[in-house]
Amino acid sequence: MIITRSSLDISASVEAARQSQRAALRLHFTGCPECGRALSIAEIIERHCENCERDIEPRTMRAERAAA
Numbered sequence: 001m002i003i004t005r006s007s008l009d010i011s012a013s014v015e016a017a018r019q020s021q022r023a024a025l026r027l028h029f030t031g032c033p034e035c036g037r038a039l040s041i042a043e044i045i046e047r048h049c050e051n052c053e054r055d056i057e058p059r060t061m062r063a064e065r066a067a068a
């Protein structure tokens with residue numbers, strides 16, 4: 001099997017994209033404007049915060065500190 005130079009470059013750029021995507025997720029998250037908690041995908045879709053037990057408008061937030 002011959003691994004070409006170009007296929008190595010492709011997997012390297014895919015990995016780089018994956019890492020920058022992870023970095024973006026660390027910096028920004030979709031959270032509840034009331035309690036500031038990061039929302040689950042289901043909560044974002046339903047626009048409902050399980051913590052506040054009310055309907056909210058999901059907001060993109062910048063993570064000030066590392067998530068627990």
Ligand SMILES: [Zn+2]
Binds near residue numbers: 050053
């Ligand atoms: Zn909330």
